[in-house]
């Protein structure tokens with residue numbers, strides 16, 4: 001008679017603990033863009049837009065779309081792994097300053113889940 005409640009208590013406690021333990025395992029958003037005023041992050045400039053710099057290789061330039069596709073290395077400021085992706089270039093005159101195959105360094109102004117290239121130059 002006395003063991004049943006004890007077993008139930010242990011089972012409930014165990015379930016609660018395992019549910020609790022799953023919390024940190026939930027996938028976090030890979031990139032947090034919205035600047036949190038209470039917790040300024042490294043790389044944020046005075047205007048509130050987050051800037052991030054990186055290096056990579058120009059994979060493609062799309063003048064109609066105004067984008068430069070970069071095979072870029074990790075960007076620590078926004079916790080991005082290395083990847084290949086297209087960025088809008090602002091101003092679009094940046095499209096003419098590099099060519100496919102160039103090893104480049106660049107600056108991004110974070111916008112939404114991506115960013116805009118605000119500066120780029122061949123290394």
Ligand SMILES: [Cu+2]
Nearest residue numbers: 080083084085
């Ligand atoms: Cu990327």
